[in-house]
Amino acid sequence: MGCRRGLWSGASSAWRSCAASCAKRHTWWGSRRWQPRWRQPPCSSRGTSSSPPASTRNKGTSSNGDGLRVTSSPVARTGIPSPPMSRRRRDGIEAKRRRREGSPGAVEAALGALGALFPIGLFGDLLPPLVLRHQLYSIISDRTAVDRHLDRLRADGRIRLLHVGLGADTLGVVSMEAYREKVLAGAAGSPRAPLIRRFLDGVVGTSTALGYEERELREWGFGDRDVTQLVAAGLLTLRDAGSWWLSVPGLGRFIRAILRGRGVILSRLRRSRHQELLLQELQESRAPPGAAIGLSFILHDLLGAQILCSVPTTSGPMLRLAEP
Secondary structure (H helix, E strand, O other): OHHHHHHHHHHHHHHHHHHHHHHHHOOOOOOOOOOOOOOOOOOEOOEOOOOOOOOOOOOOEEEOOOOOEEEOOHHHHHOOOOOOOOHHHHHHHHHHHHHHHOOHHHHHHHHHHHHHHOOHHHHOOOOOOEEEHHHHHOOOOOHHHHHHHHHHHHHOOOEEEEEOOOOOOOEEEEEHHHHHHHHHHHHOOOOOHHHHHHHHHHHHOOOOOOEEEHHHHHHOOOOHHHHHHHHHHOOEEEEEOOEEEEOOOOHHHHHHHHHHHHHHHHHHHHHOHHHEEEHHHHHHOOOOOOOOOOHHHHHHHHHHOOOEEEEEEOOEEEEEEOOO
16 A cells, blocks of 8 residues: 555656646747637737737738738638639620620720820831731620621721731731721822822722722723732732732731841740730830830730740749640
């Protein structure tokens, strides 16, 4: 019994010593391990200030680095994540977003934004603001909605679609009013001015076709000599024997500027590490000499034509060569 009492008394003594030591370090109130986040002891190692902890001040708000208070998300405010969204509801929200993105107002806003990027002075103020159709695809992902609204605008006589010679499906979009104004201004005082005005009124103003056959032009009263004069003026370009595309004076210079700008950007991208480049890095760098038409204008062209792709990263959009 004595040995047993000694054993137990020693154990009790050791246990009390250990418990006392642990109590100093791991009390429910003083332990940081067990301490609830929303409570602080009256006097802690953080000081004796009576102000609430940082995690509880301005509950539901946070600072964005500029001193502005920004409301946090419901998850941050309550700690309770939102319930998972059903697939049907998610698909409905995505469809609604696509309808809003591809609305007529969105397409016309994109046309205006791209038209503002067009460098009119680069072409001697003779070429009207010209936007490539696929550039709109870099802003609005719903290509069907873009094409449908462009067809509606063309039928209403507000825009004109032109074959620009950069590919079978590459079309230019130009305002009909600006097209007529620039063509007449360029022909002012020329012997061809009456012929050009007659062509604009009798053909361009009545037909929305991309090109014309010899038979159609003869029905409108334009013979071989007239067609030769219109080709020399830059209003027609040869498509096949006996057929022509509608064009605009100065279109050749525009095509050369686009191709030169494409080459400069693609060459820089291929020389970069892993053949990828941050958009911000490209925008902040010195403008390449061959990109006189404008870096933003060329990027919309490359992205819309799917020559480049944009990948979101934590540092911003990353430009990469699209997979063939």
